[in-house]
Amino acid sequence: MAATLDLDAAKLIAAQLKLIPGFWDDVMITTCAADLVRWCHGAFIDGGMWTPEKQAEWVVTEARENWDKWLGTAAFRQLFRSKFVAPIPPGNAAVDYGPKPPIDCPKCNDSGFLQSPRRYCDCPMGQYLETLWGVRALETRRPQAAQGVRSLQPFEPVTIADMQAATEKHQREKAARAQSVELPPDTPSES
Numbered sequence: 001m002a003a004t005l006d007l008d009a010a011k012l013i014a015a016q017l018k019l020i021p022g023f024w025d026d027v028m029i030t031t032c033a034a035d036l037v038r039w040c041h042g043a044f045i046d047g048g049m050w051t052p053e054k055q056a057e058w059v060v061t062e063a064r065e066n067w068d069k070w071l072g073t074a075a076f077r078q079l080f081r082s083k084f085v086a087p088i089p090p091g092n093a094a095v096d097y098g099p100k101p102p103i104d105c106p107k108c109n110d111s112g113f114l115q116s117p118r119r120y121c122d123c124p125m126g127q128y129l130e131t132l133w134g135v136r137a138l139e140t141r142r143p144q145a146a147q148g149v150r151s152l153q154p155f156e157p158v159t160i161a162d163m164q165a166a167t168e169k170h171q172r173e174k175a176a177r178a179q180s181v182e183l184p185p186d187t188p189s190e191s
């Protein structure tokens with residue numbers, strides 16, 4: 001099995017894109033064929049082996065069957081990636097905060113919250129967050145899309161970002177206490 005796609009083979013596959021209205025130019029075929037050569041290196045997904053040719057045929061067929069008109073290279077690339085490239089994890093998943101500090105409170109894992117019903121833990125982290133947020137953080141957070149519903153609430157719900165910021169601040173303070181170091185004053189984090 002070839003690990004790369006032959007350009008001539010790619011041109012033959014890409015020529016099928018002529019069936020999509022708006023895709024007619026020979027230059028477009030050559031360009032798309034070159035893109036396919038760059039993208040298609042074989043894959044092993046859904047329990048099956050995909051040769052580069054099979055990948056190219058899949059994305060071309062998918063475009064032909066679903067596009068009423070040529071949507072451009074960006075959309076074509078997106079179509080390819082939707083099948084063959086795993087999504088990149090959300091930003092915060094990749095952040096390395098260094099070795100995890102030991103957990104002080106096994107009841108809430110230092111999150112400060114207990115569930116069912118949602119309430120503050122009685123450990124220092126829970127007390128700290130309760131002082132910071134009070135009842136705000138005990139409300140179920142609503143999806144951002146529900147703007148109309150959200151505006152009926154008497155307060156702004158605490159966001160995931162707020163939670164992370166507070167947790168990190170608490171961890172920094174904990175680390176600083178452990179080293180008996182004075183913390184610098186808070187720097188403004190907003191805007």
Ligand SMILES: [Zn+2]
Nearest residue numbers: 105108121123
């Ligand atoms: Zn706790």
